[in-house]
Amino acid sequence: MIDIYCINLDERGDRWDHMQCVAEDAGFALTRIRAFGTTDVARMRASGEAADVVAHGPLSLQQTGCALSHFACWQALLASDEQAAVVLEDDVMVAEGFAAFLENARWPEDADLIRIEAAEQFATLGNVQEFGAADGRRIGRLLSGQSGCGGYILTRKAAKKLVENHRKFDMPVDLYLCHPTLRWFKDLTIYQVDPAPVRKGCLMRDHAEAGWAQSSIAPDFFNYVPRDDGVADQHPEDTRRPYSIRELGRQVRAVVRWLRRRRKVEVRFG
Secondary structure (H helix, E strand, C coil): EEEEEEEEEEHHHHHHHHHHHCCCCHHCCEEECCCCEEEEEEEHHCCCCHHHHHCCCCCCCHHHHHHHHHHHHHHHHHHCCCEEEEEEEECEEEECCHHHHHHHHCCCCCEEEEEECCCCCCCEEEEEEEECCCCEEEEEEEEHHHCCCCEEEHHHHHHHHHHHHHCCCCCHHHHCCCCCCCCCHCCCEEEEECCECCCEEEHHHCCCCCHCCCCCCHHHHHCCCCCCCCCCCCHHHHHCCCCHHHHHCCCCCCCCHHHEEEEECCEEEC
């Protein structure tokens, strides 16, 4: 099976215990990647060491530590003989059948990075198709920006590209990986799996209060949080007249996406 890296801070043994239980229940093994905390980053900045790894510019200590932690995963892949690896953060849940999903999926040959995390924004996907085992999942080329890096599959090509461009980091890594204005987003082929088998615990009703699931991300970071019944919370705009100018514009854009073989979807967990 493909290697699975899990980022974990030394002082967050509770999260590592959680991920060990998740892995054991799902039937896969984890390789722990030591995360960089704020103390590590402060020390590295003081010594100038951090500048050799990632440009910390406007990033906070915590954001720089997160970038360094993912950077360590990319380096670990390049140091191995493997062609790809899974990267997980330590505050996620995985869907039933996750190990079989990784074992049986037939990834597109041109894929460089594959998001396997449920999106908290609608995603525009191109050339959506079924793949892998008969589990109802589909995969499409990601054409819009997405935030979050709780779970993704990275190829050697993408890891090399990320490491080469580490000095250009001027935004949090969970935005950088899939930001449509960046050159690297256009140079590489990024896919999104739907339904996605990984989701942050803090966004799940059954786990939101658990200690391991507490997130340091500001609550307004996400556009919305879908309800557990699978239906997104209604946006206030949805109460307006059905044939308003804005609604007509949405319908026109939907037709254009259909003609261009694109689809706007709410990527769910499952």
